[in-house]
Amino acid sequence: MSGVDESAEPTRTPSVPDTATLDRMVDAEAADPEAELAKTEYSTDLGVAMAEDAKRVARGELSGDDYWEKYDRAAEAEFGDDYRETPNPAIDGDGQTVSRETAEGLGCAVGSMDSVAASVESEDGPDGDEKWGMVIDLQKCVGCDSCTVACKAENRTPPGVSYNVVMEEEHGEFPNVTRTNVPRPCMQCENPPCVQVCPVSATYKMDNGVVNVDYDRCIGCRYCMIACPYGARYFDFGENYDDEVTGSGEVTSPEYGVDRGPREGGESPVGNVRKCSMCMHRLNRGEEPACVETCVGDARNAGDLNDPDSDVSEMADSTRSFQLKESEGTDPNVYYLK
Known part of the structure; x- marks a missing residue:
């Protein structure tokens, strides 16, 4: 006798539904555009249209030039000097949103974001040729939310701000039920609508693939929040976890390697839109993002997509790999394995 109980139920692996179901899960997490913008002092109609x-x-249905020619006067009227005095749209590098000729004819300043990008790069970090990406294996994710907790602890995010959420959904009928766990950080898109829509160039894409937010530029209009197809942006209302942890607002956040001191009303990042930056401050130290380091199921992997021999590059090129909401044309640097 083999000793194997052939009547026993076979081992079940996590179920990964089709991409349409996963995309629907993403849509369910997104904020209602009109309800979100109604909380701001800026035009809801303009924000939704932009x-x-x-x-x-x-x-690819509209050019960057046509976009800003369409909204230049409306943006200048709505945002005034905040629009006029900032280098928007960014025209430098491969990620340019408009041509220099068009930018020079707009009501905003023409300038480079290079100085801002340089301020969050470390001389002691990697060699500068990387394109950071992440691969998440949905067969390995157990839905423990350790990534969510690690992210909040690392980045000191306040109530209502969570860069890493794990979407969950059950499928089937008892007793044949499976659960899908889908971690959703910022997708660090190659073609990010959040960069396109920002009227003050507070959101910008770095050469290393990471999309960042300049808190000193951000005016909190939240147009980027509703432009993001993944619902991966949050507004900082200035709340703290003081009831749970005494002095929580006094702990400095390490985001972007900038020491902003204790949280205070009217001081960034309070009043700004915030998002996952793939723990840029950790990457610059040669460390993994906190969510990757903490993942108990080894479901998350981060690395250089430009290196064909890296683990993330090989996984991203595998037949199991896919991106969320591929029809949006955003080309995320976060991939999933089904």
């Missing part, structure tokens, strides 16, 4: 057209730019 966000929808920013997504069209990502999909």
Whole structure:
């Protein structure tokens, strides 16, 4: 006798539904555009229109030049000097949103974001040729939320701000039920609508693939929040966990390697939109993002997508690999394995 109980139930592996189901899960997490913008002092109608057209730019249905020629006067009227005095749209590098000729004809300044990008790069970090990406194996994710907790602890995010959420959904009927766990950080898109829509160039894409937010530029209009197809952006209302942890607002956040001191009303990042930056401060130290380091199921992997021999590059090129909401044209640097 083999000693094997052939009547026993076979071992079940996590179920990964089709991409349409996963994309629907993402949509369910997104904020309602009109409800979100109603909380701001800025035009809801303008924000919704700019966000929808920013997504069209990502999909290749509208050019960056046509986009800003369409919204230049409205943005200047709505945002005044905040729009006029900032280098928007960014025209430098491969990630340019408009041509220099078009930018020079707009009501905003023409300038480079290089100085801002340089301020969050470390001389002691990697050699500068990387394109950071992440691969998440959905067969390995057990839905423990350790990535969510690690991210909040690392980045000191306040109530209502969570860069890493794990979407969960059950499928089937008892007793044949499976659960899908889908971690969702910022996708660090190659064609990010959030960069396109920002009227003050507070959001910008770095050469290393990471999309960052300059808190000193951000005016909190939240147009980027509704332009993001993944619902991966949050507004900082200035709340703290003081009831749970005494003095929580006094702990300095390490984001972007900038020491901003204790959280205070009217001081960045309070009043700004915030998002996952793949723990840039850790990457610059040669460390993994906190969510990757903490993942108990080894489901998350981060590394250089430009290195064909790196683990993340090989996994991203595998037949199991896919991106969320591929039809949006955003080309995320976060991949999933089914």
